[in-house]
Amino acid sequence: MVLELTRTYFPEGTNGKLECEGKKICNTIELPWKKNVRRVSCIPEGKYFIKKRYSGKFGWHLEILGVENRSLILFHPANNAQKELNGCIAPVTKLSGPGLGLMSRKAFKSLKDMVYKSLKRKESVELIVKS
Structure with a gap:
């Protein structure tokens, strides 16, 4: 399985769209690029x-x-990158501003279920991050 994360950078945070084989899974929020x-x-x-x-x-x-030079970079739920992330990626259902999103737990569950099914089939799961 190959996941593609396409980012848009803002001074306050990074927003993204996560897709698999051209099909959108969810949006994402992250800290800004520093x-x-x-x-x-x-x-x-x-x-x-x-x-x-x-x-x-x-x-x-x-x-x-x-x-x-990093460890423990995770996908986990969060709705505000500046307040809830330390370099990780948060799936969100809807973007609400730079580094801000809504209904993260719902988006995270969908992503996690999809990835876990692939891993259970012994497939590798690759993430490509681009802008």
């Missing part, structure tokens, strides 16, 4: 792999692997 600085920047554009991960804070979620 040269890949930990906790304040979105991750660099590029190609990554995704795996299942569990934590007490987020339960079962998705981890993005192979981000240069």
